[in-house]
Amino acid sequence: MKTNDSHSTAFSDVIEAESDVFSELVELSGLRPQSDFQHSRLTGVDFAGSNLSQFNFDYADLRGAKWDNRASDPLSLRYSMRGKGTDEVRGDDFNDLSAKVLSKSLWAERFFAFRLLVDNWGENPDTGDVLSKLLATNSGTYLPLCSLVYFTASYLNDDEAKAFCNDMANAGRSQVNIFRLRKLRQTVRNNLKYFESVTLRQRYPNDLSEKEVKSIRRGLYALLEATVPNQLHDT
Structure with a gap:
């Protein structure tokens, strides 16, 4: 199977998934929690029910994220943005x-x-x-x-x-x-x-x-x- 075919399959799996739990959707997508979410933009994401123990959110934009009822805490949050600001910063x-x-x-x-x-x-x-x-x-x-x-x-x-x-x-x-x-x-x-x-x-x-x-x-x-x-x- 070609790489782009693999990506298409993973994308379809996410779209068709019955779950809306962030960590489960990431697993279906094939993304790597330990590396693919550093410097990422995750404003307003709801982490309810998510197992975040393998996620590295270093330098990520997590402003407005919802953390209630998460299954576990992230592996790392170094210098991630979690405030209420809207300034153009990274x-x-x-x-x-x-x-x-x-x-x-x-x-x-x-x-x-x-x-x-x-x-x-x-x-x-x-x-x-x-x-x-x-x-x-x-x-x-x-x-x-x-x-x-x-x-x-x-x-x-x-x-x-x-x-x-x-x-x-x-x-x-x-x-x-x-x-x-x-x-x-x-x-x-x-x-x-x-x-x-x-x-x-x-x-x-x-x-x-x-x-x-x-x-x-x-x-x-x-x-x-x-x-x-x-x-x-x-x-």
Whole structure:
């Protein structure tokens, strides 16, 4: 049988299948779960009932995917996009954006790079790791605090707090941000109290864990203790 005949047969099997379970349809198609879904576009896919234990979704676009009632978690999800963003980015843009966040550029430029990470990759260990690294560096006050608030506000669907951080970044080095700092610090404390008081519910595989939250919280507490309004050195 010719190769194109094999493909035609597999395609017919998928079309005629009674099942709508993703993993079963992939098996019928002849695609390889370990390699054929890296960098793939899988927005909005419903994984209900799927055995995903052999699937490698590294750098894949999984924004809007439905994970409820899956039979098992994927083999790998490294740098896959699981957020709510609609920006024109790809999975392999993660490295460039995270490098920008941790660079020595102006703080607002670094914040907007971090915002892209959160919007498109979601609040998971990949973006959490970038945030932890940011908190461990001497990055002034505005950048780490705004990044933490945006990260937690995205988790909590707090559009007002996200807009507040965007306004501060748009103002950049303006002195008006000094007067916003008190509200920003209070928002940080409020969000941290929330994560101390609730049991996190896994929203998708490899979601932010309590271990990662604790790591971020430790970095923030140290930052809040070390910074006061008259010690700002943001660029």
